[in-house]
Amino acid sequence: NLDGPGPQRQADEVREIGRRLVRNLTRAPFRSYSAAPQGTILVAEALRPSDAALVDPSRIAGVATEEGGTDGHTAIILRALGIPAVLGVPGLVQGTASDTVIMVDGSSGVVTLRPTPASLTSGRRAVAAFARERQQLGRMRRLPAIMLDGEKTDLQANLELPVELALVAQSGASGIGLLRTEFLFMNRDTVPTADEQETTYRNVIETMAGDPVTIRVLDWGGEKEIEALVAAGLVPEIPDTNPALGLRGVRLLLGRPELFETQLAAILRAANAGPVRVMVPMITNVAEFRAARDIYYRVANEMRARGERLPDPLPPLGSMIETPGAALVADALGAEADFFAIGTNDLCMYTLAVDRGELDVSHLYDPLHPAILRLIQMTADAAQRNHIPVSVCGEMAANPMFTPLLLGLGIRSFSTNASAVPRVKQAVRSTTVDDCQRLTWQVMKQSDP
Structure with a gap:
């Protein structure tokens, strides 16, 4: 239908209707991420603000999605929770599995799949530097x-x-x-x-x-x-x-x-x-x-x-x-x-x-x-x-x-x-x-x- 919503919008509507239908038929509660192992990186095609509101910062170490942007409401919620996030990474889901090691740098907007030992070392140093900076800013x-x-x-x-x-x-x-x-x-x-x-x-x-x-x-x-x-x-x-x-x-x-x-x-x-x-x-x-x-x-x-x-x-x-x-x-x-x-x-x-x-x-x-x-x-x-x-x-x-x-x-x-x-x-x-x-x-x- 050329006069109606575009393909992306139609896909979003179908996904939303399907999600509601499954939840209502199974009487499933709203998803909680409290059971996720500590240090989990959450990877998804998209994350709605209501989904982000359920993220447990003590368990979810980072978030990466294919859709979204740095100024959307989902990104705002994740920043408020102090969770490193990179939104808008095309092809991300297809390149990952449940056991994939992922490094998320929310400051630079970079997601690294299967990082090398050298990259992991560099990432740990960046985390330590960030913690020191936060400590110094705490004096304010x-x-x-x-x-x-x-x-x-x-x-x-x-x-x-x-x-x-x-x-x-x-x-x-x-x-x-x-x-x-x-x-x-x-x-x-x-x-x-x-x-x-x-x-x-x-x-x-x-x-x-x-x-x-x-x-x-x-x-x-x-x-x-x-x-x-x-x-x-x-x-x-x-x-x-x-x-x-x-x-x-x-x-x-x-x-x-x-x-x-x-x-x-x-x-x-x-x-x-x-x-x-x-x-x-x-x-x-x-x-x-x-x-x-x-x-x-x-x-x-x-x-x-x-x-x-x-x-x-x-x-x-x-x-x-x-x-x-x-x-x-x-x-x-x-x-x-x-x-x-x-x-x-x-x-x-x-x-x-x-x-x-x-x-x-x-x-x-x-x-x-x-x-x-x-x-x-x-x-x-x-x-x-x-x-x-x-x-x-x-x-x-x-x-x-x-x-x-x-x-x-x-x-x-x-x-x-x-x-x-x-x-x-x-x-x-x-x-x-x-x-x-x-x-x-x-x-x-x-x-x-």
Whole structure:
């Protein structure tokens, strides 16, 4: 069918239907990797984010797949878990067997099959050097995130899964700048209840012991398949032709208000345990944010009318800036939102028309593209004019090479995976505002990436 989905999409749909059919017929539980021998390298054609969420870091030493990319959600989860991974290696599965010795270098993106003794020795040295570097960076934990000229910054951590909380504590992060809530809905047959959600949020908030926690409401769509939502009839069984441009993020929440209201109620109850902010994903215009805010206030008012205790004032409600549309109307959005968080992963994808999980076009995914930098600058300037906080919480924030540039663009708050916090702090403490502004001025004059 030339008018329908392409061969790759059809193959993905057949595989997904087959996987669900086998699991339902055999009543098999969601796969867990806890039985894998310690030191296992997981090799697969593809690994979904929900699969990555089940990986046990104490047993899985590395991951390599034929499909995917460095900036996809699966890669983000694996990085958060501290698991070396290389995604997008064509022909990998055909060249391996269950007893194949494999070396995965997540830093260089190299997978070595049947390494020679010399390669193994070199790999062990690289592991030892990496461990020494981590130990040295560990000294950054208690140092303040202050630039050489005294300018203060705020370094927080992203949280994909509760198991990362220990890593967040070790990183020296000043809070959680992005709690992705999709994990609560993954690898289960039913949508989590308000009580289940409240318990999870409260545990995270209490563990942070007074440090702020920013909770992003459910961002379903794109590569994040959630079977519980399908089973509940909340989303279509077969994804949209282009899931990234379809029913995802706030569009789903506004279209399924009962799902949104349940999550908001759980967050508001948990917020009694400590400082919380609430963040809305995939905003493209002011009307969407206003509609989300109306539901937020209505849920709070109904809870108060029932006599429930809520924080006073309510937790701030902010907008993700991850679409060109949101960045271009940031001034108007800033008059409505309590804060901004720039999600550079999706912002790059939508601005550059590049699927970050597609190997054939991954070279075009460039966060240093002038269009991306201008949208970040526009958003930072709009936040300043509206006197609201702004942070960067995408993978761009985790790269210390980009830190001076982002500082020069006016960003003072970063949220990264926990392991990147010390490196970013080191970059912050090694520069001045003037140096960053000079660098940014030079970069922003360029017209090519």
